[in-house]
Every structure is written in structure tokens, then in C-alpha cells.
Amino acid sequence: MNYIGLVDCNSFYCSCERVFNPETRGRPVIVLSNNDGCAIAFTKEAKAIGFGEMCEPYFKMKERIKKYNVAVFSSNYSLYDNMSRRVMEVLRDFTPRLEIYSVDEAFLEFNGFDHYDLESYGKKIRQDVLRFTGLPVGVGISTTKVLSKVANKIAKKQNGVFFMTDQLIDQSLKHFPVRDIWGIGHASAAKLNMLGIKTAYDFKMYKDDKLIQKLLTKTGREIQEELRGVSCLAMENIEEKKNTGTSRSFGVSVYTKKELKEALAEFSTVAAEKLRRQKSVCYSLTVFIHTNSFKEQLPQYYGTDSTTFLSGTSDTLRLIKGSHLILDKIFRPGFEYKKAGVLLNHLVPKSQNQLDLFQGTPNDNEELSQVVDLINKRYGSHTIHSAACGINQNWKTIADYRSAKFTTSWNELLRIKLG
């Protein structure tokens, strides 16, 4: 029998903060999105007192936060990325095949593990991750990805581990709302409800496959098969992304082209670094700028355009230049801009880059990029950067409650007072 495990960190961002802020243990914790705009992560203590609505604006929560003595943090992605890497390292010891699905969860393949007691195995995984990283996780094990996701959700309501054997599947699915199935969102759940399908078990047993195909497309049919124990979603290696990009809301409203140019230079720089890290090049660059859609009384504008390159590139300076050319086309004066972004599409591994027939050699400043990456890695990001990114960056994202980069910066190590 082939089994698949899903390990998922509990309230990942909050738990990371707790590891280094022990005084927050037992207290409700909330982590805010970029720009301290809204809440994106909650501990169970926070959920228990009524928080937990994804992306609820922070300013609407302030009073209740004070009342309940909630610990609030701005998001600290360098900390979370590093903690994520630690968790995955521990998990690698438990399986020959690991699929890192997101920053806080991974699928583990357990083919040929029949002679193992998988329930105890799951407990051991949980123990080890906690011991080596300080982070609590849930472990769900079953025969397909969708079923292991179900098992994982059930595990979190129990003691953190659930091995959903064949005999337990139907009984579990009968108590599992169809909306909670991985891949069934708001719209699909509504359609299924119309057919009288309320639970995962109803969905599994629903006979008219063609109607499901029509309503939920291939994706929905595959989920249905997976519920029946037929594996449709293979283990994958998703190391290389197919698209990437960087976008941000501004800390303040932005009116001038000059500031937008700075921001786009900064976003291009970050996006190009992501590209080089995964050893890819891009063939297309999209830029967008837009106003604050929540301020309905103000005139709204959404500008976007793209450009393509004859040969793939990951050169920061080329991308900055490209983003500025696009901005020249889409910028309209007189608007209050709140957000902008740079998207890189059509990514290809650098080794497969098609060179420009008329250019001969690639026109990327490759050595320059390499040296800049090395220096920034050693002395901290942004040690060297293009002057186009600006000096003051007044538009910069707000992060008033950011914790230290405890694990990735020598200057910000945890300090412990003795005595």
C-alpha cells in the first residue's frame, strides 16, 4: 500500500514569533500582512476570542487587541523562511521523497512503509520537529494527497496526529464539510451544495462524474477521485517557479513618477534576485500601478503593460530599465497611487536560455550580478544596489512591530540576560 503524509505547522508565522518571544506563549498572537494592513495569522488563543477572519483590517481590530492583551507582530519573512528550511530538514529524515508544498507544509511519500506503525511514526515526526525547531505541527496520513489533507485537518482537532486507514475513511468523510476539502473553494462548494452534496462523503459517492467534470472542470473530478482513494495528484518537485514577481502596497500615497520609478527599481531588484536564486531567466516583464480601490470616492486608475525580451534575462539593470520604459507608457499624472508591482513571466532555466541571433553574446551583466549577490549575501541585502532604487524610499512599506531577524542576522541574535 502507498501512503502519503501531510505535515503542516500550526499557525506557522505566530509559532515562529513565539519561539523567540517566550513571553507570548499562552497569549493570543496575531501576525500582520505587509504594510501592517491586515491580520494574516492567528494562534488558537486568538481564534478563541473571536479573531481569525483572514485579512481583517488591522485598524478595525486595534481596540479588541488592546482589550485582550494580544501580541501583535509585523510579518518577518526572513525569520519565517529560515524556520521553514529547518522544519524541512527535519522532515527529510523521515522519507525518501519530500514535496515542499508551501512555506509551512510538505507532503511525505511513504511507499513500502507497510511494516511501520504509521501512527507512531507520525508522533515521532511531530516530536522531532518540535524538539529541533520549537514549532508544533500536525501530521495527517492516508492514501492520497487529498485524503492526507483531510486527515491533517482532523489531526489538528485531536492530538496532532491522525493515520486515516481505509477502515476509517468513510466514517471520517461523513463528518467533513465539502467546503473544507483542499481545492474546493467558495464557488465550487456552492455548486456542490446545489446538488445536495454537503459532506466529503456525499461528494465521494456522487455518481454523475460527467456533471462534476462540467461544473468543477478537471480539477474537481481529480479531487473526487482522490477522495475515492485513486491517486491523481502526483508527488512533484516544485523547486523552479514558472512565474515570479514582487509587488507592494506603499506606506503612504504616492503621486509622482519619480517615486514610482524608485519603487519599481526596488521591486525589479528583488524579483531579479529571486530569479537568479532559482537559476532561471525570464522572457517577459509586466509592470502594474494602481490607486487605492478602498477609497471609492477618489478617481481610480489601474495601469499595466508588458514587454518581452529576445533572449531570457535575469539582469537587474536590464529589468529596471524595462520597468521604467513601461512606466513611461502607463503613468498618468493626477492619481493617488497606492500599489505597484513587477511580474516576471515565461521563466526558463538559465541553461536552456535561447540567445539572441543578432546579439551573439548575451547582454546581461552576469559577472556584475554575481558579485553583487555575493556581497549582499555576506554583508546583508541592499549593501550594494542600484541608485535608481532611491535613498530615502519614502513610499516604503510600514512594519512597526517587526521582530528581529534572530536566525539570519548577526546583529540581531537573541540576547539572554543572566542573573
Next chain:
DNA sequence: TCTGGGGTCCTAGGACCC
């Protein structure tokens, strides 16, 4: 006053080809 960011996959429909 204050409302995130980064991804994936699928399908329909247009453009184009012979």
C-alpha cells in the same frame, strides 16, 4: 488616518496555419 503578497491550474475563445 489605516484594507497583503505570491503562487498554480484550467478553460474558452481569438488568431493563425494548411
Next chain:
DNA sequence: TCTGGGGTCCTAGGACCC
């Protein structure tokens, strides 16, 4: 007046996920 059939590629938009 009468206007085919089969195919590919690309893109926009919807749905979903963490």
C-alpha cells in the same frame, strides 16, 4: 446565393491555495 475541417498557440479570466 452558396462560405470546411482540423489543428496549434496564446492570452485573459476564473478559481483556488497558503
